[in-house]
Each structure stands twice: as structure tokens, then as C-alpha cells.
Amino acid sequence: MDYKASGAPKGPKGQPRHQEHNAFGGKNPSNKRATKEELLAKMKANAEKTSDGAAKD
Structure with missing residues (x-):
């Protein structure tokens, strides 16, 4: 008997089993x-905030 051929076939490797509900590019x-x-x-706004805060000290 060929035991290698019995059973369920293996799925593709490296593929996620499901989609994440918060994944980018989804329906949301x-x-x-x-x-x-x-x-x-x-980034520029944050840099202005930090440079203004450092100048006051």
C-alpha cells in the first residue's frame, strides 16, 4: 500500500491562513x-515643536 499518497494534500507554504481584519489595503x-x-x-511639525522647546531652555 502506498501510504505516502493517503491523507489530505498539503497547502501552499508561506501563505497566511486568513486575512487580518486590520490589514492595510483591506475593506476598512x-x-x-x-x-x-x-x-x-x-515630521517637520514635530521637529519645530522640539526645536522651540529646546530654545526656551
Whole structure:
């Protein structure tokens, strides 16, 4: 008897079994990645805050 051929076939390797509910690019419209311009603006605002705080000391 060929025992190797018996049983359920193996699934593809490296594939997730399910989609995460909060994965990027999913159905949830509130879960979007920020654009490069938005990130740069945020970084510049934070840099201004820290440089203003350091100048007062």
C-alpha cells in the first residue's frame, strides 16, 4: 500500500491562513497608509515643536 499518497494534500507554504481584519489595503477605509507628503509634514511639525522647546531652555 502506498501510504505516502493517503491523507489530505498539503497547502501552499508561506501563505497566511486568513486575512487580518486590520490589514492595510483591506475593506476598512479608515485603515490607510499615510502618504509621503503627510509623513514629512508631520515630521517637520514635530521637529519645530522640539526645536522651540529646546530654545526656551
